[in-house]
Each structure stands twice: as C-alpha cells, then as structure tokens.
Amino acid sequence: MMGGTAGVSGRRDVDESLLDDPAALAERDPGGMLRFTASAGAQVRESAALTAETNLTALADDGRPRAVVIAGIGTAGRTGDVLATVAGPRCPVPVIPHRSAGVPGWVGAADVVIAVSASGRSPEALGAAEAAHRRGARLVAVGAPDSQLQAVAERARAPFIPVPRRAPARASLWALTVPVLLAARTLGLVKVNEADLAETAARLDADADRCRSTAESFVNPAKSLALGLAGSIPIVWGSSPLATVAARRFGDTLSANARYPVVSGALGEAGRGRVGLLDGVFGGLAEGMRDIFADQEETEVEGTRLRLVLLRDGGLNPEDDADEPLAVEERRADAVQTLAERRGVRCDVVTAEGGSALERLASLVAVPDFAAVYLALAHGLDPMAVPAITEMKELANQ
Template sequence: MLQACASSGAQVRAAARAAREAGVAAVAEDGRPRSVVAVGVGGSGIAADVLAAVSGPSCPVQVLPVHDLVLPGWVGPLDLVVGVSCSGSTEETLLVVEEAARRGSRVVTVGAAGSRLAAAGERARGVHLPVDAGGRLPRASFWSLSVPLLVLADVLGLAAVPEESLEATAALLDSLAERCGPRQPVGENPAKDLALSLAGTLPMIWGSSGVAGAAAYRMASQLAENAKLPAVSGALPEAGHNQVVALDGPLASSSADGADDLFRDPFEEPPSLRLRAVLLRDSEEHPRTAARADAVEAIAQGRGVATTVLRAEGATVVERLASLVGLGDFASTYLALATGVDPSPIPAIVELKARIGDAAR
C-alpha cells in the first residue's frame, strides 16, 4: 500500500497517456452531452466524485456521480454515462452501463482491458479507456482510475485539465512521496504525524470546498479500508448545520477518555474513543464558507476537541485535490501499520460479496 501511495505521480502520467492513446478525443465528436453521469462504487467509484469536484459549479453541464445499481429515470440519448470499474466486473457498474446502452445513451467505460465492462461499452458503441492497475487494489489505483475522467472532462470542455496541469499534479505527488516516505521520521513526516494524531479518535473530516469535500470523503474511506477505523466525512457549509453538533456530544466531553481518573489502569481500561476535528482547507473557498471553517475550528477548540487543519497546496484544482488526497492516503496506511493492522485485506467486503453471490445462486 505504501508503494501504491508513492507511485501516485507515475499513475497520473501513465493514465493520461493511456487515455489519449485509447482515443478519448473521439468522445467529443458528437458534441457536448446534456449531462455526464459517472457511475462506480468503492475504490473505483471515487473517480466519479473527483470528476464532479474538479468540474465544479462553473461546469456548463450537470455532472452527477452515481454509486448505485439504478440509473436515474431522466437519463437518455442526450446524456453521457461513464462507467468506472478497476476490474471491469463490478456488478453495480455493469448493470447501470447496460441500462444506459438500452436507453441509447452515449457510453464511455474505464477499467481493465478485455473485461465485461469493456465488452458492454463496445456493445453500446462507446469508447473504452483501459486501465492497467498493475495488480493494485482499486483504492490503490486512485489516479489510474480518476485521470481518464479528467482527460475526458478536458476534451468535452467540462473543466480545464490540460497536459501541463496533470504533469504539475504528478510532480506534486512525487514531492509529497518524498516528504511522506517511510524513511522520513515522525516530526518531519506530515503523514506520520497525521496518523499518530488520529490514533484512538473518531475523526470528523470536513472539507471547505467541493474539492476538499471529495478529499474528506476519500480520507474517511481510506481510514475505513486501510486502518479499519471509522470516520465521519462531510463538507461545509452543510456539515455546519448537522454534524457540528456532535462537538457537544459525549465523545467530545473532556472526561470522555478518562483523563480525570487517576486510578484507571491504561491496560485494563484503555482510553475511550474521542472526537478529533479534521478540517481540509482549500486555497479557493467561498468567503462565507471560509468564515464557517474558521468558526468551526474555534468552536471545536473551545470545547476541548483536538483539531487538525490541513491546507491544500498547488496552483490548479487537480493539484489542490492531489495534495489533500495524497497526504490522507499515506496517513491512513501509516495508522494501520502503527496499530498492527494490515492495510491491504478487506475481509468484510469479501464476505459481503460472497454472501450476495450465494443469495443470487
């Protein structure tokens, strides 16, 4: 998993090159679609959220991420459906892509070459953008799966993601890998420091923009899959109307971890879980959202809730996203290793799929 984190820059370069060589430019020949519906689940589906976040509110058409088995009823021939599955065999994604083909929608598929998804896209006379995951798990192939959608967004004029922007993103990820590498010690390694601050806590991760919100969701998902640690994710201003009230709850109490009990045996009675507020701050925020983020930080600290503020780096929207995602990916892996957890296996997901398969038979 650490190797996958370190290879993020290489993933960006390889995925961009593969998408162009696969003929992604041909998608624009039929003009801009009425909407783009990006479909996927799990480690593959996060690519749909990346597309929506990077396209942003100024996008000339609606970009809708779908993490489900059902295609919205209004989707038809004027719309483009993009199905993403690293393996090319994900049930939910296949069902939605096949339904899109029946409705006559334009189709683009992103996933393993020669897969069922690729075949479904070809039957729909769509364009398939092959992904070579190199044996990595879907969540470890974040950029291999997301970059084809970003190149597609540039081709269709949904967002400005030129080659130089992706190269700058790859360079930023290379630099982050050096700063967060295993040889960098605690105190000089931002990912290790973040990991240690999250140990024994229930992180509440809130983003201050669409891009930061997508990174917050990614971080919460990575903490669950890599470190097997639950986390809550959200985005401001919405989180300020509901999730913020948890700062007044029992997990935020100054006595929640038993710190006031001098006679507690730390081995017989380990500390209770406590909240930790994690604010992902974008360098481009709506002024009112920025004010809310400042206020949330003050409210958390005023209630004795430990708070971490992570600030995006980079000049472009993709770079800013990468700086937050890359740090969270490394931190979730280090937290797993620090707590004796193997970050790769996902037995609960494997069992869930097996049970569904048994039910289907």
C-alpha cells in the same frame, strides 16, 4: 470463525515505534500498499498517456451532452465526485455520480455515461454500460484491460480507456480519475490542461517523498497525522466542495485500510448539524473528564475521543468557480477550529496548495492517503486485506 477472531489480526493499541522501523513496516505490508500509494504521481502520468492513445472523437462528435453520468462504486464512484467538483458549480451540464447498477431512468440519447471500474467487473459499472448502450446514450468506459467492461464497450462500439489493474481498487484513485477528467475535457466540461496534470503528478510525487517509510514520524506528516488519530474517532470535514471530496476520500481509506469508523463530509453542512458532535460524549464531555482527572494522580482517562481533521482549501486560484465566496469558507473553517479548541478536541489541519483545482485536491488527498496506511500498520493490520468485504460478498452472494 467468531467475532474478534474472524478477519484480519491486529492490536488494539498502536505500536508507535513500528512506524519508525522501515523493515517492520515492509514486513507488515506484504501486498505493498505503501508502494501503491506512492505511485499516485506515476498513475496520473500513465493514465494521461493511455487516454491520449484512446480515440475519443466519437464522444465529442455529437457536441455538448444534456447530462453526464459517472457510474461506478467505491473508489470508481469517487471519480464522479472529483469530476463534479472540478467541473464546478457553473458547469453548463449536470454532472451526476451514480452508484447503483444501471443508469437513472431519464438517461437517453442526449446523455453521456462514463462507466468506471478498476477491475472492469463491478455490477454497477457493467449494468450502467449496458443500459447506456441500450438507451442510445454515448458511452465511454474506464477500467482494467481485457475485462468484462472492455467487452461491453466493444460491443457498444464505445471508447474504452484501459487502466492497468492495481489491487485493491482504492490504490487506483488517480489512475481512474484522470481518464474521467480527460473524457469530460473532450466534452468541453472541464479545463484541465497538460500543465495541470504535470503539476499534480509532481505534487503527488513530492508528497510521497515526504511520507516515505524511511522518513521518521517527527518529519513525516502522514505518520504524525496517523499517530494523532490513533485510538480516536476521526471527524474529517472539508472547507470547500473540493476539500469535501478529499474528506470523503479520507473517510474511505481510514475505514478500508485502518478499519476506523469515520464521520466525514462538508463543513458547511456540518456547521448546521453534526458540529454538535463536538459537545458530545466523545467530544467536549470526554475532554472535560480529562481535565478533572488531570489534577489528580490519574493523568490518563480511558475512553475514546474525537479527533478533528480539517481539510482547508485555500482556493488559491481566483479563476476557480465557487459556490460560496472564499471568505465565507475561511471564516467557517476558523470558527470550527475555535469551537474544537474551546472544547479541548484536538484538531489537525491540512491546507491545500497548488494552482489548479486538481493539484489542490491532490495536496489534500496525498498525506491523508498515507496516514490511513500508517495507522493500519501501527495497529498491526494488513492495510490491503479486506476479509469483511469478501465475506460480505459471499454471504450476500454477489
């Protein structure tokens, strides 16, 4: 197979009408990615119940650890980022996401390793679980039942929290995240309570309803976000550490489902560097050309342009720990919107809602998760197929 024909088929331009045709959407989504995305709230409830059935006392017995390492790759790795932000900057114990096989050299008996893998077989999670056992660290494993990861946990006599498998792993973000948070709660590192979980699940359900395939583009926030992004290079910035996790997650799903290149990260850091993209050939320069041609017959100027998606975390809970005062984050978010406006770069804003950090995160992840699927479908791409990843694994012999 040659470039262009290898991998999935699709169309370069989006078919807008397809998004308002639920039957056509279902046909182009044979694996049911929309259905999996809509199960986020159910995943929270199911994983909370499965964690409650797991005996985690071995984890708590030795008291507060020196450090917690969350080991896994891809979506499993993102759960470590979620834990680090929910634990917050004043967490007395370092919370360290780790994305390569094994564990950092300093990990020992005083530490806890949480190994996460949706399939239960990633070399990164398996290597970490085995290394944790060898070094005498406390281990808890999260992943598919009856998997290699479960076998390693059993050999190590470590708790294993089963998460029923959904293919692909990126559709399991909430199912994997909740056990990680609850394991950390057992260690006294986060304050997530049952009401937070219930409210988070309810918000994910409500957003899934707003984003359902039968809701038309003009009332469906995910479809309109997808159409706004069509043909652009998305820049996704988060106003706070929590919103930055959501921004990175949107980068993951836009790349994996819709195959869009994305710049994503923290607005605080971007403001000291990458904000310069707004002045570049895909930003202000391209928009300037559009203005020149707008006076002439030609209204449509060819060329790819940036589209800014700003995820704003209103920080509604005053008890939340924060690195920076909310006012600083808010001023920065206002500033980048002004910058984009001055350069003619279109900007979509998603604002967090909800009381707890977890619910606010859910409110920033839910609509973008659907938008990435709709963008794939509008291009005629099967959001679930990942031929390049499979080919990469074959070629790299992994």
